[in-house]
Amino acid sequence: MSQENSRQFSAALSEEFEAVRLRYLDTMETTIIELDALLGAIGRPDVQERALEGIRFRAHKISGTAETFGYPRMGQLAHQVETAVDQRARLSASGPTKQIEALVETLLVEMEQTLDARVYAPQAARV
């Protein structure tokens, strides 16, 4: 890519990226509500496994996208949640869930703070 092409690419991408980032923040509210509901369901033995599976799936998505949009801490926390659910599944399917619940709680706080602040951290963005 030539220097001129690169400059045009960056400019076009910045506009596109900003539009997608705003849509991402819009969907985050829904994700917070879903994660909160799943966190509440962990305590119910009849749906515990499905709840954990749902948490893992959402955490996986957040870990794959948050850093791209400039939220590296959110991405790291989501990754920790995903890893904790995987570890529990590997060690014992009926093991304790306290650590997972604590991590999800921390992730939710981070997501809520991000939404409240609506702060974009361009220095951390990958695009």
Add this chain to the structure above:
Amino acid sequence: MKILAVDDDRIILQLLEGILASAHYDEVVYCESAERALDLIATEEKSFSCFLLDIMMPGMDGIELCQRIRDLPKHAETPILMLTSMSEKSYIDRAFSAGASDYLTKPLDATEIIVRLGVAEQLMKERRSVAESAGVIDSLIEVLDRTTQHDLEEAIDLGKMDRLLRYPAFESYVFQSGRGALFLSTVFAAKVRNIEKLHRIMPPLEFKNFLRTAASAIIGRLESHDVYLSYRGEGEFVGVIPRKGQLVLKALGGEISIAIDESEGNHTAKLPATASLALAPSSPIRLPTRGELSRAIWHAIENVRRITSPSAQQVSRRWSAGGFPAAVARLRQENDDVKEDLREEFAQMLREQLNSEIGEHHKRSQISRRRSLPGIFK
């Protein structure tokens, strides 16, 4: 380049759309499931030339989708780039086993995506170019095959090779080298066993190449002894070794094994891995005349035909099966043959020497003496 991007996360698809549009990739189709992707692949009129696949998706995951795409003959070589978060590193090996070409890790980096897509595009262009070239080469080989069809009996020109002469040139070389140069020379013949079958199953160019390999194998083993060789058709070569040829050929053994290259091109043939080349000498020639050289060539050819004919091989197998007494009998027979050959050679040599040394005048004297002394030469 027409791209299909598959990810169940709509935000990722939107992000990809932004990145790819900014880099002027305008022919991109986006979908949110592997099942939908397979439908699109099956129904799109213009084939996709690159795939971007998320690994973790509900239902069919990206690895299975990758495998299903690879199973389609038209996408056997199409670049497939997997999209994966860092936590899915363990899936990468499985993705490559399923046929993935490359992978991109999330968080997505726009520049990295564009660079990797550029590499994929370049790779695809090169593959297309190679495939087109291969097509052209195949057509040329077909034309060449048609125009290079030779009968088995034909003394094919095997091309330029050091010490390999076309048959007329070989005869000229032998006849014109002079008696001094060919003093004590040995004419020999070599024949490829089962040449009829090889000629039948090999495409013409491969047959010619095989004969070149055979010629090269003979020359390679006798190069240091100033050998000259020629192909005279029917899988038969004739050669001449100027001095002590009998000993050299004896040291070489009666057979040379030649590796056969795997058949290639559109009309591939199932070929044996090796072929065998039998060698047979004529008797050594002391002071050769033109007629004597011709006889020596034919003698060598007859010898080699005898040992490579199917009936000779049957006899040979029977001898091998006959155990020690049969082997002794065979050795005795061979010994007798050699003695007979030597006696014949010696007598011939004496006749020649007499002819050349005594000359016509002496002959006439002898004739007149014979007339005057009728009892001596009876």
